[in-house]
Amino acid sequence: MLIVLAILLAGILVGYFSKWRLRRIDRLIIVIIWTLLFVLGIEVGSNEAIVSRIRTIGVDALIVTTGAVVGSTAFAWALWMFIRPRTPRQDAYKQEG
Amino acid sequence: MKGSLIILAFFAVGILCGLYRWIPFDFTAHRATTYTLYVLLFSVGFSIGNDKELLRSFRSLDPRVMWLPAMTIAGTLAGCAVASLFIPDRPTTDVLAVGSGLAYYSLSSILITEYRGVELGTVALLANVLRELITLLLAPLLVRYFGKLAPISVGGASTIDITMPVISRYSGREYAVVCIYHGIVMDFSVPFLVTLFCLI
Numbered sequence: 001m002l003i004v005l006a007i008l009l010a011g012i013l014v015g016y017f018s019k020w021r022l023r024r025i026d027r028l029i030i031v032i033i034w035t036l037l038f039v040l041g042i043e044v045g046s047n048e049a050i051v052s053r054i055r056t057i058g059v060d061a062l063i064v065t066t067g068a069v070v071g072s073t074a075f076a077w078a079l080w081m082f083i084r085p086r087t088p089r090q091d092a093y094k095q096e097g
Numbered sequence: 098m099k100g101s102l103i104i105l106a107f108f109a110v111g112i113l114c115g116l117y118r119w120i121p122f123d124f125t126a127h128r129a130t131t132y133t134l135y136v137l138l139f140s141v142g143f144s145i146g147n148d149k150e151l152l153r154s155f156r157s158l159d160p161r162v163m164w165l166p167a168m169t170i171a172g173t174l175a176g177c178a179v180a181s182l183f184i185p186d187r188p189t190t191d192v193l194a195v196g197s198g199l200a201y202y203s204l205s206s207i208l209i210t211e212y213r214g215v216e217l218g219t220v221a222l223l224a225n226v227l228r229e230l231i232t233l234l235l236a237p238l239l240v241r242y243f244g245k246l247a248p249i250s251v252g253g254a255s256t257i258d259i260t261m262p263v264i265s266r267y268s269g270r271e272y273a274v275v276c277i278y279h280g281i282v283m284d285f286s287v288p289f290l291v292t293l294f295c296l297i
Contacts, residue, residue, distance in 0.1 A: 004208070004288050007135050011142020012285075018147060025143050032137045033203045034107045039130055040206060040222070041111015042120060043215045050216050051116070057216065060187065061195075061223035063180050068196045068224070069231055071176020072250040073243050075168040080244030083161050 104203060105226065134207055138288060141204065145281055162246075162275050166282035169250040170290070173199060190294045191217055197290035198225040199283045200232070200253030205291055212295035229255045233263055240267045249276055254283035 015025075044050050050057065114120050177196030181189040191213065198205030202225035210218030232252040239247040245268035252260040257280020265273040 003135075004138060004292050007138045008142040008285070008288050011139040012146035013142075014139075015143035015146025015148075018143070020143075020147070025140050025147065029137065029140045029144065032133060032140065033104060036130065036133060036137065036207050037104055037108045037203060037222075038111040038114075040210060040215070040218060041108040041113075042115040043111075043210070044108075044219050045112035045115020046118065047115070047215055050219055053216075057220050058223060060184050061220050061227060063183050064177055064192055064195050064220070064224040065227040065231065067176035067178075067180025067192075068173045068199075068228055068253075069176070069251050071174070071179070072169050072172035072253070073239060073247050075172030075175070076165065076246040076250035077243040079161075079164055079168045080246045083159070083246075084244065 108222070131211065134211060137204070137207070141284060145284060158274060158278060163278075165246055165249060165275065166279050166286070168246075169199070169253060169279065169283070170286060172250060173197070173253070187217075190297045194291050194294035195221045195224050197287060197294055198228075198253075199287050199290075200225050200228040200255045201283065201287045202226045202229065205287055208288060208291045209295065212292070225253075228253060229259060232260045236260070236263045236267045245269065245272060246275075249279050252276070252279075254280055254287060256280040257284065 173196050174193055177192050178189060180196075181187065181192035184192060194209055194213070195205075195217065198209075198221050202222050205225055206218045206222035209221045228251070232248055232255060235251070236248040239251060248260070248264045248268060249256050249272065252264060256264060256276040261273060261276045261280075264276055
């Protein structure tokens with residue numbers, strides 16, 4: 001399904017060279033997202049296989065999220081430890097801002 | 098926060114419509130959703146390419162922070178690979194596809210539904226909404242124990258909109274630029290990674 005990436009790239013190129021302003025396209029994006037999630041909701045609600053397995057689905061989602069959060073935290077921490085020595089001490093005081 | 102609640106409300110109303118058959122029309126049988134998805138992808142691309150301010154703010158970044166999106170993706174995939182050991186009845190690639198949503202729940206759940214069916218799409222929606230909520234709730238703790246980059250990584254694609262205010266509050270205002278840069282790279286990576294893991 002290279003078509004997905006081709007469409008995304010086409011959008012970036014057209015967006016870059018277009019004179020059209022950003023705000024209108026953001027409205028369009030949010031309305032499309034509402035529509036598609038509404039349709040996804042209908043598919044989920046009318047699908048008995050999902051409705052009857054909703055607990056398993058919830059637990060699986062929780063496990064995946066836990067993995068994603070722990071993994072990304074660990075890697076971001078590693079980068080932070082690598083970067084921090086060169087960062088001046090003073091930014092410890094800026095935290096309350 | 099309000100934006101994500103509205104999105105969830107649309108999803109919830111859709112579920113009710115599906116459960117009680119309020120709409121006498123079978124959406125799944127139509128290609129309309131596929132084309133609507135293409136319009137969405139084009140629009141997402143357009144908004145990335147269109148914002149010239151963003152390109153300018155990239156140049157003021159600490160070059161080492163440029164690596165953060167790579168760390169986020171590598172960390173997420175590593176964590177999800179481990180998580181898949183606890184979900185034996187799903188293939189590892191499915192779990193990685195869900196994780197590749199990087200908190201961009203709207204786009205990832207729609208894409209995964211398209212590729213792998215509505216069941217895995219629902220897992221993706223829940224998992225990625227949860228990731229955004231966790232970022233909002235845990236940002237202060239993440240900063241305290243794991244440094245100022247941690248909430249940005251956990252926030253994934255949401256750092257460009259919903260979680261940015263919270264992160265700039267706890268990591269510092271100068272990290273708002275990092276949030277934007279990070280969010281853009283995530284926005285672009287999600288369709289790529291999800292497609293990759295769905296088709297392997």
